[in-house]
Amino acid sequence: MGAGEASADGQRPTAGERGHARAVVNRLAKRYPQIRTALDYRDPYQLLVSTVISAQTTDENVNRATPELFRRWPTATDLADANPEDVEQVIFSTGFYRQKTRSIIALAQDLLAKFDGVVPETLDDLVTLKGVGRKTASVVLAEAFDQPAIAVDTHVKRVSGRLGMTTETDPAKIEQDLKALVPRDQWAKLSMRLIQYGRDVCDARKPACWRCDLRRLCPHQPKTPKPD
Numbered sequence: 001m002g003a004g005e006a007s008a009d010g011q012r013p014t015a016g017e018r019g020h021a022r023a024v025v026n027r028l029a030k031r032y033p034q035i036r037t038a039l040d041y042r043d044p045y046q047l048l049v050s051t052v053i054s055a056q057t058t059d060e061n062v063n064r065a066t067p068e069l070f071r072r073w074p075t076a077t078d079l080a081d082a083n084p085e086d087v088e089q090v091i092f093s094t095g096f097y098r099q100k101t102r103s104i105i106a107l108a109q110d111l112l113a114k115f116d117g118v119v120p121e122t123l124d125d126l127v128t129l130k131g132v133g134r135k136t137a138s139v140v141l142a143e144a145f146d147q148p149a150i151a152v153d154t155h156v157k158r159v160s161g162r163l164g165m166t167t168e169t170d171p172a173k174i175e176q177d178l179k180a181l182v183p184r185d186q187w188a189k190l191s192m193r194l195i196q197y198g199r200d201v202c203d204a205r206k207p208a209c210w211r212c213d214l215r216r217l218c219p220h221q222p223k224t225p226k227p228d
């Protein structure tokens with residue numbers, strides 16, 4: 001059974017829609033049994049900061065920069081006081097380094113001012129922090145706190161749309177549709193699995209439909225044929 005929540009259009013999903021979602025979830029769970037974020041982190045503060053830095057770059061790039069970042073500024077208190085030029089040098093390779101430096105220092109200062117430097121464990125509190133939207137907050141909740149949350153990024157949006165799990169384009173509405181379809185205990189892993197499937201198979205420009213485990217469950221047309 002789903003969580004009993006309504007979809008973004010106010011309706012409850014039908015039994016058929018929930019069954020379809022269950023089949024998708026089961027296939028993805030089989031393919032990626034132990035999924036977790038590819039970002040390296042030791043605590044919720046590190047995951048929060050790493051997630052902000054991960055915008056517009058790969059997780060591998062972030063993981064190369066963050067050991068030095070967290071060695072020099074291990075807590076929000078340290079980062080809140082950091083010299084921006086020093087931080088820029090450390091995260092330079094992740095791109096947009098000036099903007100990201102401003103964002104993470106402002107985030108650390110805000111975290112200190114509002115929550116004594118301790119990352120809060122609710123969506124409502126997390127999204128009050130500077131630069132933290134629902135997506136980042138949901139990643140932290142699901143990964144660092146093992147709480148039911150669905151982070152909707154570009155992969156989740158595309159793959160869930162192609163699979164017919166939502167017709168919405170607004171991330172908050174997509175989140176609502178997925179929450180209505182999928183049991184609560186599957187939420188946290190679902191976004192990670194959809195993200196990984198989007199990277200591995202259901203590519204934005206050229207989805208590999210010919211080798212897709214979900215092909216029979218996917219209404220998206222046209223399907224990409226096997227290359228010659």
Ligand code: SF4
Pocket residue numbers: 162163201202203207208209212213214215218219220223224
């Ligand atoms: S069949 Fe194609 S579009 Fe559908 S989920 Fe698979 S790769 Fe994506």
